[in-house]
Amino acid sequence: MTGFTTVTGPAAAMPEENIDTDIIFPARFLLLTAREGLGKHAFHDRRYHADGTEVAGYVLNTDPFRAPPVIVAGANFGSGSSREQAVWALHGLGVRAVIAPALGEIFHNNCLRNGVIPVILPPETVAQMLGCAAAGTAFTVDLEAQTVTVAGQPPTPFAIPPERRLALLNGWDETDLVLARFADDITAFENTQRQTQPWLYA
Amino acid sequence: MKPRTLYEKLWDAHIVAELGADEALLYIDRHIVHEVSSPQSFVSMRKAGRQLRRPETHLAVADHAIPTRQRDVIDEPQAAAQIAELEANVAEFGLPYAALSGPEQGIVHVIGPETGFTLPGTTIVCGDSHTTTHGAFGALAFGIGASEQTTVMAAQALRQTKARTMKVELIGHRHPLTFAKDIALALIAKIGANGAVGYAVEYVGPAVSAMAMAERMTLCNMTIEAGSRIGLVAPDETTFAFIKGRRLAPKAAMFDAACAYWRTLPSDAGAHYDKVVTLDLAQIAPQVSWGTSPNQTLPVTAHLPDPAQITDPSERREAEKALSYMGLTPGAALQGTPISHVFIGSCTNGRIEDLRAAAAIALDRKVASGVKAIVVPGSAATRAAAQAEGLDRIFTAAGFEWRFAGCSMCVAMNDDRLAPGDRCASTSNRNFEGRQGAGGRTHLMSPAMAAAAAIAGHIADAREYIA
Numbered sequence A: 001m002t003g004f005t006t007v008t009g010p011a012a013a014m015p016e017e018n019i020d021t022d023i024i025f026p027a028r029f030l031l032l033t034a035r036e037g038l039g040k041h042a043f044h045d046r047r048y049h050a051d052g053t054e055v056a057g058y059v060l061n062t063d064p065f066r067a068p069p070v071i072v073a074g075a076n077f078g079s080g081s082s083r084e085q086a087v088w089a090l091h092g093l094g095v096r097a098v099i100a101p102a103l104g105e106i107f108h109n110n111c112l113r114n115g116v117i118p119v120i121l122p123p124e125t126v127a128q129m130l131g132c133a134a135a136g137t138a139f140t141v142d143l144e145a146q147t148v149t150v151a152g153q154p155p156t157p158f159a160i161p162p163e164r165r166l167a168l169l170n171g172w173d174e175t176d177l178v179l180a181r182f183a184d185d186i187t188a189f190e191n192t193q194r195q196t197q198p199w200l201y202a
Numbered sequence B: 001m002k003p004r005t006l007y008e009k010l011w012d013a014h015i016v017a018e019l020g021a022d023e024a025l026l027y028i029d030r031h032i033v034h035e036v037s038s039p040q041s042f043v044s045m046r047k048a049g050r051q052l053r054r055p056e057t058h059l060a061v062a063d064h065a066i067p068t069r070q071r072d073v074i075d076e077p078q079a080a081a082q083i084a085e086l087e088a089n090v091a092e093f094g095l096p097y098a099a100l101s102g103p104e105q106g107i108v109h110v111i112g113p114e115t116g117f118t119l120p121g122t123t124i125v126c127g128d129s130h131t132t133t134h135g136a137f138g139a140l141a142f143g144i145g146a147s148e149q150t151t152v153m154a155a156q157a158l159r160q161t162k163a164r165t166m167k168v169e170l171i172g173h174r175h176p177l178t179f180a181k182d183i184a185l186a187l188i189a190k191i192g193a194n195g196a197v198g199y200a201v202e203y204v205g206p207a208v209s210a211m212a213m214a215e216r217m218t219l220c221n222m223t224i225e226a227g228s229r230i231g232l233v234a235p236d237e238t239t240f241a242f243i244k245g246r247r248l249a250p251k252a253a254m255f256d257a258a259c260a261y262w263r264t265l266p267s268d269a270g271a272h273y274d275k276v277v278t279l280d281l282a283q284i285a286p287q288v289s290w291g292t293s294p295n296q297t298l299p300v301t302a303h304l305p306d307p308a309q310i311t312d313p314s315e316r317r318e319a320e321k322a323l324s325y326m327g328l329t330p331g332a333a334l335q336g337t338p339i340s341h342v343f344i345g346s347c348t349n350g351r352i353e354d355l356r357a358a359a360a361i362a363l364d365r366k367v368a369s370g371v372k373a374i375v376v377p378g379s380a381a382t383r384a385a386a387q388a389e390g391l392d393r394i395f396t397a398a399g400f401e402w403r404f405a406g407c408s409m410c411v412a413m414n415d416d417r418l419a420p421g422d423r424c425a426s427t428s429n430r431n432f433e434g435r436q437g438a439g440g441r442t443h444l445m446s447p448a449m450a451a452a453a454a455i456a457g458h459i460a461d462a463r464e465y466i467a
C-alpha cells in the first residue's frame, strides 16, 4: 500500500442512510477471487440496468462524479456484510475518502487497511457537505492535517487514531507492523494463557 | 476491583498490548474460514512467505457459494474454483477442514457451536459479519475483513478499538409464537439499523436465561443488523450443557476446569453500562420487515407506513424509497401481501429448533400453489437430526423442497436466488436491496411466520396456525 497525504477533487453525494456493502458490491461478484479490477462492479445494480446499460442520472454515471476521489454519504454507509471487496471496489473506482456521520464498523476497519480515509463528522456538517458535493464543489481531504476543506470554506477537522494515521501516511502493512513490534508480547501472552486456560492448547 | 461487564472481562483477558486511544492488540483464540472471504487472505500469506502461527486454532468450511440441491457436482465454475482454492489452501497451510461432503459441513456460525469449536471466554473471528452469533456463548466474537484475517493467520492478534457497552434488558412474558427472531427485529426497529454502532450489546433478563442456545444465537446473530459487531449472552449452565461432549470441547477434568473459569465471566453486580435499553416481550407480536433495512420492521398486524404522514424529511425519503423498491402500497395492511418464495434457513434460523417451529406449522398442510418454498438446514448435522425426527418428510409432504446445508438464498451466491420482482418470506437476516437476488424483495420473519406465509401464499400471522 502506498502512503496517503491528501486528495482533492469532486465528491459524489449519496444522501441516503444505510448504503450497505451489498449495494456497494453485490454478493454475486464475490465469486471473483482477485482483489484488483473490482472498481467496475462498485454499486453495480445502482449503476447499470440488467441489460448492462447505464442508469441515467445516477450520481456515478454523471460527470464529474464517474470516478470520484471522495464520497459523502448518509449515516451507516458500509453497514452489513464484512466483505472487504466493498473497499477494494471503491478504491478501484478511485475513491480515497468517505465522509459520513457513521460508517459500518467492519467497513470502517477495512477502509483503514486499504488507504481509504474514513471521515466521521457530525450529521449537520455532513448534511451541509452533501449540498456542496452535489453542486460539484471540490473537496480536499488532508490526512496529515486531519481536515476536510470544501473549496472556499474554512477547514473542518476530523480524527483518526494516531497509530492508524501514521500507518496510513506511510502506507505500512498492519501484519508486518504487528509482527515487527509485538512478536515477543504475543509469545508471552500465549505462555501465560497456556497455563491459565490449558484447554485452548489441547 | 471495579465491577466489570462480561465484555470488559473478555477484553481485558485478551490484551497483548495497550495501544492508547482506546485501542489494544487483542489475542485471537479462534478463526473460522470460509471459501468466499479467505482466498485473498491466503494469497497475502503466500506472497509474504508466511505460515499460520497456530493452524489448529482455525477451522475451514465451504458454505456461502455451494449448491444446496445436491452435493455431487458444482455446476457454477466460479464457485467450483473458489471451493477448490479453499481446499488447496487448507492442504498447503494445514488447517482443519470440515469437508463439503462430510458430517461437520455447514454454515460457519452453525458448525462452530456444533463442533465445540466455539467456547466461552474466547475471542472468535471470521470473515463474516454474523460472527456476532458466537457471542451467545459468552465469547468475544466479531466479523473482520480479509486483510484482518491475514493478520490473524500470521500473528494470532488483531488491533481493536474498545467498544462502549449497551445492556438490552428483556422483561415480561412472551407469546409462545414470539421467537428470538421477533425480539431481535423489534429491537432493531426500536433502536435503528445504526442504533448500536460502537457498542458491545449484552442481552440480559430472565427471558434470556430461559432461552435455549439456538435462540440466544439468533439474538446475537441479528445484533450486527443494529450496527454492533458484538452481541453477548453470559455463559451459564445451559451453555455448559450444550458444549459438554462436543468433539472439540474440553473433556473430563479439563471441562470442569474450563467451567470454573467460565463461571467467572458474567457481568459483576453493579457493573456500569454506557446505555440501557429495555424491551417488554409482552408487547412484541410476530414481526415482519417491510423495507430494505432490518429496522423497517412492523408487527404482522400493522399497516405499512404512509410517507405522506411522516414529518421527518430523511425518514420520509427512506420510507418512500423502500416502499417503491418493495413494490408496496403506502398504508396497506402488511398481512395479506402475496409472496412468491419462502426461504427457511441461514445462520440466523437454520438450526433444529427453527426447523421444528416451521414444521409444526407445515404439518398436514400444503404450500399454497404458485409459491416456491425451500428449507435449507444450517448444517449437515442439523439436516441429519431433522431427518431422524422426520421433519424432512413433514416439509416435503407439504410441498417444501428439502435441501443440503449452506447459506443458500440468504446471500444468493449460488442458484438459489430471486428474480427481479419476486417476493420472499425469509428467515435470514438481511432485507437489503438485491440481497436475495438482483431486484428481489425480502420480508424477514421467524421460521414459524415463514412457514405460515408458505401455507397462506401471503404474509400471515403464525398465531392463527397453531391451536
Ligand code: SF4
Residues within 6 Å of the ligand: B063, B064, B107, B108, B109, B128, B130, B346, B347, B348, B406, B407, B410, B411, B428, B429
Ligand atoms: S447464512 Fe447468510 S448471514 Fe449467515 S453466514 Fe451465510 S451468508 Fe452470512
